[in-house]
Amino acid sequence: MKVIDFSKTNSILNQYISEIRNVEVQNDRLRFRRNIERIGEIMAYEMSKEFTYSVKNIRTPLGVAPVSTPDNNLVISTILRAGLPFHQGFLSYFDGAENAFVSAYRKYKDTLKFDIHIEYIASPRIDDKTLIITDPMLATGGSMELSYQAMLTKGHPAEIHVASIIASQKAIDHIINVFPEDKTTIWCAAIDPEINEHSYIVPGLGDAGDLAYGEKE
Numbered sequence: 001m002k003v004i005d006f007s008k009t010n011s012i013l014n015q016y017i018s019e020i021r022n023v024e025v026q027n028d029r030l031r032f033r034r035n036i037e038r039i040g041e042i043m044a045y046e047m048s049k050e051f052t053y054s055v056k057n058i059r060t061p062l063g064v065a066p067v068s069t070p071d072n073n074l075v076i077s078t079i080l081r082a083g084l085p086f087h088q089g090f091l092s093y094f095d096g097a098e099n100a101f102v103s104a105y106r107k108y109k110d111t112l113k114f115d116i117h118i119e120y121i122a123s124p125r126i127d128d129k130t131l132i133i134t135d136p137m138l139a140t141g142g143s144m145e146l147s148y149q150a151m152l153t154k155g156h157p158a159e160i161h162v163a164s165i166i167a168s169q170k171a172i173d174h175i176i177n178v179f180p181e182d183k184t185t186i187w188c189a190a191i192d193p194e195i196n197e198h199s200y201i202v203p204g205l206g207d208a209g210d211l212a213y214g215e216k217e
């Protein structure tokens with residue numbers, strides 16, 4: 001399975017990563033959401049290089065120009081809540097894509113143990129399409145795995161792109177184990193070494209959903 005880690009390349013993306021991680025900057029929710037969105041835009045652009053292209057003859061006012069454009073039928077799927085600004089970044093570039101939304105949340109049994117609950121899915125058919133599942137945080141990888149299983153009730157995609165911003169090494173290993181090897185690519189902007197006893201990524205950035213939208217009770 002291909003794992004693409006943008007932190008291995010120096011680019012302006014690292015500035016946005018530094019801001020979303022930085023405790024002194026991340027309390028500006030507008031900047032936090034916009035940075036997540038910008039990372040989605042850059043990731044979408046890089047991902048587009050992997051698509052299948054064919055030449056179309058485009059009529060201009062003065063003649064005909066051959067232009068190579070992508071042929072993939074895209075479905076951008078996101079995991080609520082924290083996935084929303086990331087999804088918007090992808091959608092700004094892939095404006096012709098179809099869209100899917102899945103809810104996943106941690107229901108705590110005590111301070112440390114939790115189950116992940118999926119209660120909502122709105123999705124088109126995904127058979128033979130290019131499925132992009134966006135979620136900025138991959139801690140255990142459990143939300144991504146269960147969201148993918150929920151998406152499979154809508155068909156079987158031709159290829160899958162798992163797009164995240166900060167992933168733990170454990171989550172990367174988990175995704176490699178549970179997603180189809182031959183048709184999945186993992187995209188991330190950083191891979192962090194640990195998750196703590198609360199299953200938060202360390203150093204990570206904290207709670208992405210709360211930083212984007214405020215604390216929930």
Ligand SMILES: O=P(O)(O)OC[C@H]1O[C@H](OP(=O)(O)OP(=O)(O)O)[C@H](O)[C@@H]1O
Binds near residue numbers: 083106
């Ligand atoms: O890999 P996992 O261990 O499953 O953790 C990652 C999940 O946690 C975050 O969502 P969260 O559950 O905090 O919900 P929220 O977006 O509503 O805050 C994040 O957006 C992922 O969906």
Ligand SMILES: O=c1cc[nH]c(=O)[nH]1
Binds near residue numbers: 199202205208
């Ligand atoms: O580190 C983590 C883990 C789960 N959800 C988050 O937002 N951050």
Ligand SMILES: [Mg+2]
Binds near residue numbers: 082209
């Ligand atoms: Mg959260």
